[in-house]
Amino acid sequence: MYTYLLLCILLITTGAYFGGKARAKTIAEASGGMRTLHSLPSHYGMLTALSYAIPALLVFALWRIFEGTIVTSLVTKSLPIELQQLSPNRLSLVLNEVRNIVFSGFASHNADPAIQAAADLYLSTMNWLKNAVAVSTLLGGLIPGAIAYRSIRKELRARNLVEGIGKVILIGCSAVAIFTTLGIVFSVLFESLRFFHAIPFFDFLFGLQWSPQTAMRVDQAGSSGAFGAVPVFAGTILIALIAMLVAIPVGLLAAIYLSEYAGSRMRTWAKPMLEILAGIPTVVYGFFAALTVAPLIRDIGQAIGLQVASESALAAGLVMGIMIIPFVSSLSDDVIHAVPQAMRDGSFALGATRFETIRLVIIPAALPGIVGSILLAVSRAIGETMIVVMAAGLSADLTFNPLKAVTTVTVQIVTLLVGDQEFDSPKTLAAFALGLLLFVFTLFLNFIALRVVRKYREQYE
Amino acid sequence: MHTTMETPATTTNLLHPSKRLRQRYRAERWFKRLGLLAIVLSLAFIAFLFFSIFSDGYTAFKQSYIALDVNFAAEEFTQAKLAHANFPGLVKKAMHSMFPEVDSRRGKKELESLVSPSAAYKLQDMVEEDPKIIGTTQKVWVLAGDDVDMLLKGKIDRKEKQSNRRLKDNQLAWIDRLISDKKLEQKFNWNFFTAGDSREPELAGIWGAVKGSFLTLLITLTLSFPIGVASAVYLEEFAPENKWTDLIEININNLAAVPSIIFGLLGLAIFINFWGLPRSTPIVGGLVLSLMTLPTIIIAGRASLKSVPPSIREAALGVGASKMQTVIHHVLPLAMPGMLTGTIIGMAQALGETAPLLMIGMVAFIVDIPGSITDPAAVLPVQIYLWADSPERAFTEKTSAAIMILLTFLVFMNSLAVYLRKKFETKW
Numbered sequence: 001m002y003t004y005l006l007l008c009i010l011l012i013t014t015g016a017y018f019g020g021k022a023r024a025k026t027i028a029e030a031s032g033g034m035r036t037l038h039s040l041p042s043h044y045g046m047l048t049a050l051s052y053a054i055p056a057l058l059v060f061a062l063w064r065i066f067e068g069t070i071v072t073s074l075v076t077k078s079l080p081i082e083l084q085q086l087s088p089n090r091l092s093l094v095l096n097e098v099r100n101i102v103f104s105g106f107a108s109h110n111a112d113p114a115i116q117a118a119a120d121l122y123l124s125t126m127n128w129l130k131n132a133v134a135v136s137t138l139l140g141g142l143i144p145g146a147i148a149y150r151s152i153r154k155e156l157r158a159r160n161l162v163e164g165i166g167k168v169i170l171i172g173c174s175a176v177a178i179f180t181t182l183g184i185v186f187s188v189l190f191e192s193l194r195f196f197h198a199i200p201f202f203d204f205l206f207g208l209q210w211s212p213q214t215a216m217r218v219d220q221a222g223s224s225g226a227f228g229a230v231p232v233f234a235g236t237i238l239i240a241l242i243a244m245l246v247a248i249p250v251g252l253l254a255a256i257y258l259s260e261y262a263g264s265r266m267r268t269w270a271k272p273m274l275e276i277l278a279g280i281p282t283v284v285y286g287f288f289a290a291l292t293v294a295p296l297i298r299d300i301g302q303a304i305g306l307q308v309a310s311e312s313a314l315a316a317g318l319v320m321g322i323m324i325i326p327f328v329s330s331l332s333d334d335v336i337h338a339v340p341q342a343m344r345d346g347s348f349a350l351g352a353t354r355f356e357t358i359r360l361v362i363i364p365a366a367l368p369g370i371v372g373s374i375l376l377a378v379s380r381a382i383g384e385t386m387i388v389v390m391a392a393g394l395s396a397d398l399t400f401n402p403l404k405a406v407t408t409v410t411v412q413i414v415t416l417l418v419g420d421q422e423f424d425s426p427k428t429l430a431a432f433a434l435g436l437l438l439f440v441f442t443l444f445l446n447f448i449a450l451r452v453v454r455k456y457r458e459q460y461e
Numbered sequence: 462m463h464t465t466m467e468t469p470a471t472t473t474n475l476l477h478p479s480k481r482l483r484q485r486y487r488a489e490r491w492f493k494r495l496g497l498l499a500i501v502l503s504l505a506f507i508a509f510l511f512f513s514i515f516s517d518g519y520t521a522f523k524q525s526y527i528a529l530d531v532n533f534a535a536e537e538f539t540q541a542k543l544a545h546a547n548f549p550g551l552v553k554k555a556m557h558s559m560f561p562e563v564d565s566r567r568g569k570k571e572l573e574s575l576v577s578p579s580a581a582y583k584l585q586d587m588v589e590e591d592p593k594i595i596g597t598t599q600k601v602w603v604l605a606g607d608d609v610d611m612l613l614k615g616k617i618d619r620k621e622k623q624s625n626r627r628l629k630d631n632q633l634a635w636i637d638r639l640i641s642d643k644k645l646e647q648k649f650n651w652n653f654f655t656a657g658d659s660r661e662p663e664l665a666g667i668w669g670a671v672k673g674s675f676l677t678l679l680i681t682l683t684l685s686f687p688i689g690v691a692s693a694v695y696l697e698e699f700a701p702e703n704k705w706t707d708l709i710e711i712n713i714n715n716l717a718a719v720p721s722i723i724f725g726l727l728g729l730a731i732f733i734n735f736w737g738l739p740r741s742t743p744i745v746g747g748l749v750l751s752l753m754t755l756p757t758i759i760i761a762g763r764a765s766l767k768s769v770p771p772s773i774r775e776a777a778l779g780v781g782a783s784k785m786q787t788v789i790h791h792v793l794p795l796a797m798p799g800m801l802t803g804t805i806i807g808m809a810q811a812l813g814e815t816a817p818l819l820m821i822g823m824v825a826f827i828v829d830i831p832g833s834i835t836d837p838a839a840v841l842p843v844q845i846y847l848w849a850d851s852p853e854r855a856f857t858e859k860t861s862a863a864i865m866i867l868l869t870f871l872v873f874m875n876s877l878a879v880y881l882r883k884k885f886e887t888k889w
Contacts, residue, residue: 068737163785167699173691174700177712177759180752184723187730250499257496273504279875281813283842284514284864287849291857292513322506353485355492376718383720385816386842390849410722414819417729435726439719446718450711 020048039159051148056141191432210396231396235406240381242317251328278326286390289319309405316391335369368456375449385410518861524650525605529555548581577604607855662855673838680747693762717756725820740822754807761803798885805878815842
């Protein structure tokens with residue numbers, strides 16, 4: 001139904017374009033040639049087309065937003081008075097029943113006559129509304145379109161108007177980034193506030209017990225659950241720490257070798273090879289960590305007489321560290337490259353070896369940038385999800401033993417939100433509170449890292 | 462500049478380096494080896510990862526089939542509808558007739574378990590397609606059960622104790638007889654490329670997930686490419702330097718580094734709970750992924766606009782083009798290859814993304830192939846995650862095979878991006 005409507009709009013818009021263009025041409029010819037026009041004929045066409053399409057699409061969008069509300073409120077009013085006075089929850093059940101009858105196309109066997117009547121009304125309102133949407137959308141654009149068409153004159157500054165509209169569209173597109181950030185903030189903040197209503201903020205932040213799964217029913221024993229996030233944070237930090245212990249030395253050494261020792265031939269093939277590590281999907285790393293690395297570490301541990309959990313923090317951390325190597329190495333490579341050649345030459349001239357130059361000149365000079373890249377890598381490690389979901393544990397033990405199973409913030413978000421969700425229980429809302437903390441923390445890290453890197457770049461430019 | 466090096470105590474020359482100089486050269490060599498080691502380690506890991514996945518997954522492209530001589534006896538098809546006939550019974554009879562010596566109840570059960578439950582559906586399809594085969598005996602290749610398949614691929618150890626093995630000794634003997642009679646063979650696994658998900662490993666296929674991924678990426682591309690290009694053009698060519706522009710820029714840079722799971726929370730709270738879009742559908746997945754890929758496209762787009770030399774703009778402005786005309790007619794076409802490269806790389810990232818899709822419910826078990834963007838669907842990485850979680854041994858090789866397919870797509874997309882970059886690279 002609505003596809004045809006959109007096609008109609010497209011068709012009329014095209015027509016408006018050619019109509020406007022033709023009218024501009026006739027006007028130009030009547031008043032002594034093309035050069036008397038202020039803008040190109042296509043600009044007049046574009047102006048007419050936009051004057052039709054934009055209002056039409058706006059009307060259409062408004063209808064689509066309020067359509068559901070209109071139908072629901074009309075149907076609710078038609079219901080018998082005793083049904084109308086039900087609590088909102090029960091009322092929405094009744095409305096659902098009505099919708100089921102409408103959309104499945106046949107009445108359930110023992111449908112209440114009142115509900116059946118409501119369903120009939122629903123259907124007729126929908127049909128009526130569909131026509132109203134179609135007509136008003138098609139007509140809604142016609143008046144402004146016609147005004148634009150009528151007002152085409154040789155003095156009309158069509159190009160400026162069209163370009164102005166274009167610019168507004170461009171600004172709108174670049175504002176999407178801001179709306180995304182706002183959307184993230186509001187979606188996690190709103191649900192988190194509801195969570196902190198049930199669980200005090202400081203109990204969440206400093207509690208030592210995390211067992212959200214017990215809170216299922218109010219009348220259940222021990223139904224309060226435990227939402228102390230410290231064990232979850234500890235697990236996240238432990239795994240991120242193991243990852244950074246792998247990624248920082250390997251990534252940094254690789255970056256230094258590539259930029260200071262390797263010849264240009266080696267650089268051209270080794271750098272893309274390292275980038276492959278960043279291109280492999282994280283679910284692949286997760287599968288690899290869970291099925292290959294974790295059993296390997298467990299077997300090695302058993303061979304030397306250590307008790308290693310099959311979902312050890314070590315396995316997840318190691319694989320995560322390898323995934324992060326390219327983030328450290330490519331960013332560090334950039335900042336090492338940015339160190340001016342004159343500083344190297346000066347050091348060599350004083351008789352320093354390459355290693356001494358790197359250790360005493362290049363690394364101190366590039367340090368802010370390197371720190372920035374490490375901070376970005378840390379934020380990546382903390383927010384990484386699939387590796388830990390597949391290879392790390394679920395139980396929140398407060399331990400710093402890398403051979404034991406620990407859980408992380410992202411694992412908890414996934415386990416709390418996958419499956420049944422009840423947006424009135426702290427169990428589901430806890431995921432949003434964890435998400436809020438994750439967002440704030442990574443935002444903080446990114447912000448500092450980006451500032452450090454930017455400031456550093458300016459220093460040598 | 463300061464230095465912490467002490468002056469050597471003894472004078473020396475290049476032919477007779479002092480102990481201190483030798484030490485310094487040794488440190489130099491060690492450091493160089495360490496750097497090389499770091500690179501070799503990383504590359505060795507890539508090789509190890511690819512090797513372990515490929516060696517585990519290539520077997521999934523073949524599947525074991527058993528040849529049955531099925532007697533479509535006319536008395537079996539007396540019911541009003543063909544579908545009501547006892548097709549599982551036909552399969553069992555065919556198995557029993559191959560091994561008439563098995564007569565115990567338990568033995569028969571063990572014998573029947575060698576064939577996949579899908580065999581009955583296959584017979585049904587055959588009869589419905591061509592009812593004339595009723596009354597005849599046909600040789601039919603049906604899927605073997607997943608344990609038989611694992612044994613043929615060498616993934617069940619015959620030397621293991623019987624109680625620890627999925628297949629008992631008598632079953633092994635039957636399988637060996639089937640093999641020597643040429644009634645048990647491995648054939649190319651077309652089913653894997655055409656079927657949707659299934660609880661039975663031998664039936665599970667990747668096509669549903671591939672199609673889901675395709676639909677999701679289609680939404681992502683149609684949303685993120687125009688918006689990304691428009692934002693890049695605005696920020697690079699039009700935006701005045703003020704606080705508003707700064708705010709947008711900081712936002713984009715931060716969004717590029719926000720953990721992907723947070724975008725999933727956004728999708729759950731806004732697209733599903735607030736807008737009421739249906740769960741686990743490509744449309745919601747596409748919306749979430751397009752918000753995620755936008756920063757990538759914008760950053761790549763700006764870099765590529767920046768590389769267009771100012772002389773092009775000045776020339777266009779000089780002959781009287783407006784700012785907008787300059788950008789649309791001259792700057793944008795020149796910057797397009799770079800923008801496309803960035804878009805393809807963003808799409809490749811979106812194709813491999815899993816975590817945000819888990820949040821919007823794309824982890825449901827879905828057998829049907831999605832037909833439109835509002836049908837529930839799985840995507841490739843989520844399918845990999847689901848199979849990796851399955852306890853059956855046979856799903857491990859399917860997981861690896863699915864990873865191989867995902868990696869193939871990614872390699873293809875990235876090579877396309879590299880090719881585009883090489884082909885249209887202009888040195889000004």
